[in-house]
Amino acid sequence: MSVAKEVTNVEAQVIAAKKAAKRVGLLSTEEKNEALYILADTLEKNHQVILAANEKDLLVGREKGYEEAYLDRLALSKERIVDFAEGLRQVAKLKDPAGEILSSWTLENGLLVEKVTVPLGVIGMIYEARPNVTVDATGLALKSGNAIILKGGSSALSSNKAIVQVMQGALNKTKIPKEAVQFIASTDRVATQQLFTMKEHIDVLIPRGGASLISAVVNNATVPVLETGVGNCHLYIDVEADVEKALNILVNAKTDRPAVCNALETVIIHKKWLEKNSELLITAFKEHGISIHGDKVALSYIPNAVLANEADWANEYLSLELAVKTVDSLDEAIVHIETYGTKHSEAIVTENKATAKKFMSLVDASALYHNASTRFTDGGALGFGAEIGISTQKLHARGPMGLPALMTIKYMMSGNGQTR
Template identity: 55%
Template sequence: MDLDINTIVTEQAKAAKKASKKLALLSSAEKNKALYAMAHALETKTPIILKANMLDMEDGRQKGLSAAMLDRLLLTTERIAQMADGLRQIASLDDPIGNGIMSHRRPNGLDIRCIRVPLGLIGIIYEARPNVTADAIGLCLKSGNAVILRGGSEAIKSNTILASILAEAAHSAGIPEGAVQFVKITDHSAVDVMMRLNKYIDVIIPRGGAGLIKRVVENSIVPVIETGVGICHIYVDDKANMDMATKIIINAKTTRPAVCNAVETVLIHQGIANEFLPLLCEKLKSYKVEIRGCEKCCQICPDLKLATDEDWATEYGDLILSVKIVTDMDEAIDHINNFGSGHSEAIITDCYTNALKFQKNVDAAAVYVNASTRFTDGNEFGFGAEIGISTQKLHARGPMGLEALTTMKYLIYGEGQVR
């Protein structure tokens, strides 16, 4: 490995770790002041950001990025305004730092309290989504954490200018210098360095495709919160309202097909398949969705592409949908628990009993009844922006807001007790 890469990344982590000690002591008012300054900076420097993003978009087209990936990469005046609003929303949220988790007095007279404290230095490794830069910095600072970010090469120009603008605005508003670090090195060895810096980085959160997340989870000696891979399902029950089911599936597949809460597989109860599948296919084709069906689906709609075993385990991130006919809800639940990524699953049904059974038996962070999986989002859940959507069970699960970026500290008060 290039010694300079190791040195550069390590020094950035050291600086951020040092700044985290001071940052953890700032008041809510001081952190909110910085968030508002950061939001204002994004708005006033929008032309500079758009110019950098335009260069990334040109590079992306030359590299042959899909339309869905280019959409994730694209910044507009409206999207930058939404990023700024997101920072203001974070400022409006209650600060979790110092909040009491529990308190009790032991028989020996010891008073024991538990409070929320920052994690310290959070590492974010992510791909072609510039909005992650603003969301991550905002959430980390509000929760009292320093942050070191390493974005993908696809958005390197956009992310570099965004991180620079946000870091400068934060520091000018009182955030300790060095608390926001952005690794400009696109070589993959920079990620390797971050994954070994457990002396400085307290947790790493990868955001991106399955390959990136797998690499970080399997190789990092820094604790990892696994996020993002979304093999999401919608099960259409035989008691479903077909118009509602069609509307929800179209929303979950076509609004932002590259995001992790988009649906990838639809399961249809055999009792309604003959009627519902042709209706669904007709609607989806008008949105240019490629449909890959099981053998039973292809018998009903012969023009469908036959799905392979690989399709059931694939996060397409594109306008592609796999469809399977199941004998009953039990088969649907088994399929979801076998192929799902623990992200978001949904049932469309008018039967309350079936809805409860589905929610009880499906193992996922978010389980919906008669609603789109696209709602799995920190802002939609009322958390403000999100740092990611955890698909694991420790230390956080589902959309991760401010509380997910904290840990606990026990404060014990005594009067001379000894053991």
């Protein structure tokens, strides 16, 4: 297929989505919820079709030598399909964010002013590897009254095509037009670049993936971007940290699912705490197969650790590798996070409330934790239902983005012939 033909197809799909968005925005909560339940049931019934397509992607990935962390993000199972189908049901149960009157007032001349939530319109989703994003993003977009353009990575092409075909078939049984969910199947970069500049049809782009993908969208798009971020997440273990809490939180944040963006990548440890508890820490590392890149002080306590370099402090390992930084104070820990953090998720373990308050106040991140794991930075875990991404920017939306992040506002005025 020629480049011109691909661009024409992309434009046609985007225009179709824009037309469909107007119809979706007029649907009732009940009609949207019914569609989400039908989508969930249909995905579960067709899990074998989806898994067969996913196996094709995994086979190609293994042949190309993809890292295990990447293959984990790409892989589906019946359980994972059931999970994202259940995510759709959870979204259906959430409050409909559309049409909410946020505030209202009447002017002296009798003009009623209402600030009302409305859908963004057409959402462009550009993402890598995880096929579950195809379902999560679709569910959130439709529930909030939006249409969605999906551009997944080439590594998950077969999986995503199968999922979208199943979902579009299901939408034929609902009030939502199937054109409200568009999948750009082209693997040519021209197709992606076309999405960057279609601001007359696309209202927002949301990139979700590695640093290079996010950077490419942010730096090249003329369409407004809701920026998600990579997760170089830190845990600071304070001198007054409870030992059991610190170890449990560290192990959970690092090992529960190392390949996701809210997993721990660097632990910062107060030197006095390390001096007292190094043996327990070493045991935890050994038991869970965690390999260490540490500074010189860390190496003096932790056998088999390798000396960290500058790249290690900024690295999102997405594996069971962990950077260990030792400090003499909270202030030193905060400076390290400011230098290498990605404003995603940062945590502190301490029994000193004043220390925790200072950390929570001064550290600049979308999600902060006191005596808890960074793994909770997730739409489902925080009660938002499925999430469309985790925003590390400060405008419009920040942190896990659920339904409210996919809305904008209108000011609606009602009068009785007032003129100015």
